[in-house]
Amino acid sequence: MRTQTKPYFSLKDYFLSRYGKRVQKITVALPFTCPNRDGSKAWGGCTFCSEGSKPSMLDPEVPLRVQISQGIERARRKYGEDILFFVYYQSYTNTYADLETLKKVYDTALEFEGVVGIDVGTRPDCAPEEVLDLLAGYAEKGLEVWVEFGLQSANFETLKRINRAHGVSDFVDAVLRAKKRPLKVCAHIIIGLPHESREDVIETAKLLASLPIDGVKIHPLHVIKGTVMALQYERGEFETLSLKEYAELCADVIEILPENVVIHRVTGEVDEERLIAPDYCSPKRKNLVLQKVEEVLKKRGSHQGSNRKALNRVV
Numbered sequence: 001m002r003t004q005t006k007p008y009f010s011l012k013d014y015f016l017s018r019y020g021k022r023v024q025k026i027t028v029a030l031p032f033t034c035p036n037r038d039g040s041k042a043w044g045g046c047t048f049c050s051e052g053s054k055p056s057m058l059d060p061e062v063p064l065r066v067q068i069s070q071g072i073e074r075a076r077r078k079y080g081e082d083i084l085f086f087v088y089y090q091s092y093t094n095t096y097a098d099l100e101t102l103k104k105v106y107d108t109a110l111e112f113e114g115v116v117g118i119d120v121g122t123r124p125d126c127a128p129e130e131v132l133d134l135l136a137g138y139a140e141k142g143l144e145v146w147v148e149f150g151l152q153s154a155n156f157e158t159l160k161r162i163n164r165a166h167g168v169s170d171f172v173d174a175v176l177r178a179k180k181r182p183l184k185v186c187a188h189i190i191i192g193l194p195h196e197s198r199e200d201v202i203e204t205a206k207l208l209a210s211l212p213i214d215g216v217k218i219h220p221l222h223v224i225k226g227t228v229m230a231l232q233y234e235r236g237e238f239e240t241l242s243l244k245e246y247a248e249l250c251a252d253v254i255e256i257l258p259e260n261v262v263i264h265r266v267t268g269e270v271d272e273e274r275l276i277a278p279d280y281c282s283p284k285r286k287n288l289v290l291q292k293v294e295e296v297l298k299k300r301g302s303h304q305g306s307n308r309k310a311l312n313r314v315v
C-alpha cells in the first residue's frame with residue numbers, strides 16, 4: 001500500500017511504501033571530474049556549481065569502502081539497526097570514467113549488507129549505451145538503480161547562459177534511452193535561474209510531466225562563494241527568489257508533475273560559510289522551506305498532479 005504523508009509523493013514515503021522501513025541514502029564522493037570542467041565539453045563548469053556539488057564533509061580521496069562504511073555506521077547510530085541503504089554517487093559526473101572503473105565503484109556498494117540500491121548522479125550527455133547497460137545489469141540482479149540527470153531548465157537560452165554545455169534534446173534522449181532498461185530516472189531542476197520567468201519554470205515542469213521519468217529533485221537557486229554565479233550576483237546581474245516566491249513556483253511544478261513521480265527533494269542547502277544567498281538555503285532553514293511549500297499547496301487546496309489542464313490531461 002502506498003504511504004503518502006505530504007501533498008506530494010516524497011522519497012521518504014516512496015521508500016516506506018516499497019520497503020516498509022526507512023531507507024537511508026549514503027552519499028559518497030568519487031575522485032572524478034566532469035566533461036563540463038575538463039574541456040572535453042567546456043571549461044569552468046556550470047555557473048552555479050561549486051566543487052561538482054560535493055557536500056563539504058565528503059572527501060573523494062577517502063577510499064570508497066571507508067566512505068560507505070562510515071556513512072552506514074552514522075545512519076545506524078542515528079536511526080537504529082532496522083534500516084536499509086542506497087549508495088548515492090553524488091558529486092561531479094559519476095558515469096564519466098572507463099567501464100572497468102565504473103564497474104569497480106558500483107560493485108563496491110554491493111559489498112555492504114543492507115544496501116538495496118544505488119543512485120548515480122550524472123549529466124544527460126554522459127550516458128552512453130554501454131554505461132546504461134552496465135547499470136541495467138545491477139537492476140536485473142535485483143538492485144534498485146536510479147540514474148539522476150541534471151536538466152535544470154527546459155529553456156535552451158538559460159542552459160547556454162549557465163554554461164551547461166548540453167541541450168534539452170540531450171536530456172530527452174538520455175531519459176528515453178535509460179527508460180528502455182529497468183532503470184529509474186530522476187531529473188534535477190532549479191527554480192529561480194537568472195532571467196527565467198514563471199512561464200519558463202512551468203515549461204520545464206511540463207517537459208518533465210511529458211516524459212517517462214520516475215523522480216524529480218527541485219532545488220531553489222542558491223549562490224555559492226567562489227562560483228561564476230557569485231560574481232554575477234555581486235555585480236547585481238540577477239536576484240534570488242524570496243522564500244514565498246520560491247514556494248509558489250515549487251507548488252506550480254508539483255501540481256503539474258504526475259502523482260506517481262517521486263519528489264526526491266524540494267529544497268537545496270549549502271553550509272552557511274559557503275552560502276551567499278538566499279538565506280533559506282542554509283541547513284538550519286531546510287524545514288522552513290518544506291513547511292512553506294506544503295503551506296502553499298494546502299492554501300490552494302491542491303496537490304501533486306492536480307493541475308491536469310497543464311498537459312491536456314483533463315478527463
Ligand code: SF4
Nearest residue numbers: 034045046049052092
Ligand atoms: S555538470 Fe554537474 S559537476 Fe559538472 S559543472 Fe555542472 S553541476 Fe558541476
